[in-house]
Amino acid sequence: MSEMEGGDSMKGIERRERMNLTGGKKEKWPMVRLGDVCDILDSQRVPVTESKRVKGPYPYYGANGIQDYINDYIFDGELVLLAEDGGYFGDKTRPIAYRVSGKCWVNNHAHVLRPKQDSHLDIDYLNYSLMYYDVSKLINGTTRSKLNQAAVRRMTIPLPPLPEQQRIAAVLDHISSLIALRKAQIEKLDMLVKARFVEMFGDPVKNEMGWxxxxxxxxxxxxxxxxxxxxxxxxxxxxxxxxxxxxxxxxxxxxxxxxxxxxxxxxxxxxxxxxxxxxxxxxxxxxxxxxxxxxxxxxxxxxxxxxxxxxxxxxxxxxxxxxxxxxxxxxxxxxxxxxxxxxxxxxxxxxxxxxVPLDIQQRFIPVIERIENEKCICIQALEKLEIMKKSLMQEFFG
Structure with missing residues (x-):
């Protein structure tokens, strides 16, 4: 992603062609700096002290998601968190940004972003635009990669009209929900196999059948x-x-x-x-x-x-x-x-x-084959969905 250059009435904007979802017509979307369209609330985030680390209802977030649940909060609202360090930098398969909502605590390993009121920036669109952002040229640090706040402010994202942002976010939300459904199905099938194993042979940790x-x-x-x-x-x-x-x-x-x-x-x-x-x-x-x-x-x-x-x-x-x-x-x-x-x-x-005698072990094979066939179908469907999502993310955000 390139940095913005000044010059016209939209200071610091350059443009990039993107495909309009509504009909395949190419349009030029402006590229905007995060510092121009987002409030960056890093000054409010603080590491949680042991005295406050009391189990409670509020999620405590770090670079990669929820770290704990505590009995206090410092933010209340709709936010996007972007890993500062410890994130999956350079890993194209795992996100470095994620969406949070409601009362929460955020430590000093995640930047806290909120669209400015006059920015015409949809928060779900913002989240998707940052999810797999290549920050390799922005991070600093000799022993540990770190994305500082100055670099965050320089990061640029394409900004289509608000209805188009919402449409893009809705498409990606739908695919993400289907991916989550397939993953849940695969997890249930794995649990079913484990349940059948324990039913036939017992729990190997406890060995209650006395093998x-x-x-x-x-x-x-x-x-x-x-x-x-x-x-x-x-x-x-x-x-x-x-x-x-x-x-x-x-x-x-x-x-x-x-x-x-x-x-x-x-x-x-x-x-x-x-x-x-x-x-x-x-x-x-x-x-x-x-x-x-x-x-x-x-x-x-x-x-x-x-x-x-x-x-x-x-x-x-x-x-x-x-x-x-x-x-x-x-x-x-x-x-x-x-x-x-x-x-x-x-x-x-x-x-x-x-x-366990070999002939008894082998009775497990037909059970596995049936469940693995179902799992294979789910995995193939999941792979297609993930390829589709990756393609759309590339199309929308480059």
Whole structure:
């Protein structure tokens, strides 16, 4: 996004062509600075002190959303919060701005924006225009990226007529609601699978059915991979081998990868081609990543941050996959390290699993197949909606 230049009666405005939703006619929409159309209420935000951190009805917001609920508030109204630091800067899939309404508290990690009364700026439109804004050229800081208030004031957004803003926001609201519905359906299907697992085998954390326990390493081989040298372009150019990283394990059933490596990378490094139905365990990773599990539905390699439990005829991959999913907190909690808490191959190999006979494990497969087929339909629909939303966001906001 370019900065504004002065000159005409609309000071600091430049124009950009945008498609009019009503009939495909191209119009030029002015680009305006946030500092000209928004009140920036940063002076009112303050970090919450321990004395005020009492559980209550008011949301306490930070850079990425609600941090807590407390018994006090400093804002009351319709606002857009924009991450100052700690946000998802550079991540095109997660928003750096979000809409809030009503009484709330905001800490000093989020800028607080409100359209000026005479700006003719719709607040929902403002939120969408900032949601995936590229702030990479505006942030400063050597060890931690920070979007300061001066940079926020210089940020520019396209400003169509108010009815057009409202129409754009309504379209994006509708798609967002459909995306949320599909995600809720997928979550319910996941919960259904977990419920059927517990019904058939019991809760693996409690083991109320009294199954004997066996370590993973006693019935399966556990390996890891490697990261081919990034400086050797031959390892990545025209790559044909899917290469899985920990962030992709969250998908659960893994059908593709973000990156591919070459056959040369397989032969020259410690990367191994893993078979279908390999169980993947995220051993490293920020946030919720460590301890998550997935199951390969393609042949793929992996980096050293993933543990790979190889399939064999001694266990059912679907049984082990959902067993580990239900014990996410237990597995994650075994992480070791001073500077960064990680799992390792020894921890994964020694993790105990309920020793359910293989023929009983296999009764779980038809249950999984039915639910996974429904889930696959929902995921495909979700992907189409997300592509549609991304395309519209690009069209409207560049």
């Amino acid at each position: 004997d326990l066996r370590t993973i390493g006693s019935f399966a081989n556990v390996v890891t991979g490697a990261t081919p040298n990034r400086n050797n372009s031959k390892y990545y150019e025209n790559g044909v081998v899917p290469w899985i990283k920990t962030g992709e394990i969250e998908a659960g059933y893994i059908y593709n990868s973000e990156e591919y490596i070459s056959e040369m990378a397989l032969t020259d490094t410690n990367c191994k081609l893993l078979p279908v139905n390999t169980i993947m365990v995220a051993m490293y990773g920020q946030g919720k990543t460590r301890g998550q599990v997935g199951i390969l539905k393609i042949e793929a390699a992996t980096n050293q941050a993933c543990g790979a439990i190889l399939p064999n005829n001694k266990y059912c991959p679907e049984y082990l996959y959902y067993h580990l999913k239900l014990e996410y907190n237990q597995l994650r909690g075994l992480g070791r390290g001073c500077q960064q808490t990680n799992l390792n191959l020894s921890i994964v190999k020694n993790f105990p699993i309920m020793d």
